[in-house]
Amino acid sequence: MREQDRLSDGPGDELGPGERELETALKSLSPARPGVDAVGAAFSAGRHSGRREARLWRGAAGVFLLALAGSWVVPARHRGGPPVVESPALVSVPAASSVVRPPSQSLIMLDKAVRDGGLDALPDAGLPPAQAVRARDRV
Numbered sequence: 001m002r003e004q005d006r007l008s009d010g011p012g013d014e015l016g017p018g019e020r021e022l023e024t025a026l027k028s029l030s031p032a033r034p035g036v037d038a039v040g041a042a043f044s045a046g047r048h049s050g051r052r053e054a055r056l057w058r059g060a061a062g063v064f065l066l067a068l069a070g071s072w073v074v075p076a077r078h079r080g081g082p083p084v085v086e087s088p089a090l091v092s093v094p095a096a097s098s099v100v101r102p103p104s105q106s107l108i109m110l111d112k113a114v115r116d117g118g119l120d121a122l123p124d125a126g127l128p129p130a131q132a133v134r135a136r137d138r139v
Helices: 003-007 017-028 038-073 107-117
Strands: none
Touching: none
């Protein structure tokens, strides 16, 4: 048996020099790397999902805005019932003896004193007078 016959895979496997060159060139090729970037695909899917959700929220906000504008522009009409007559309101004022005055050191009273008489109208703080302290007095 010849060496050529042992290496052949089957009948009609005799290749010419051009075909052998093509076979060698094809064996040297490797598949291309996949063109899908996993992080990019996930980012794109999230962005697409976010756009859909944003459209939904924008649409709902637009409908709400139109309803609000419509209710503001179109006055409400009362159906049935007596007509509304506006009259001055009565306000009851408590007697002066029942009004509680805040303490004189409260912020309300201090503000009123400054508005009425300026800074000189502020009450005395009740602090002891300040004394000068020297370093030689401490030693």
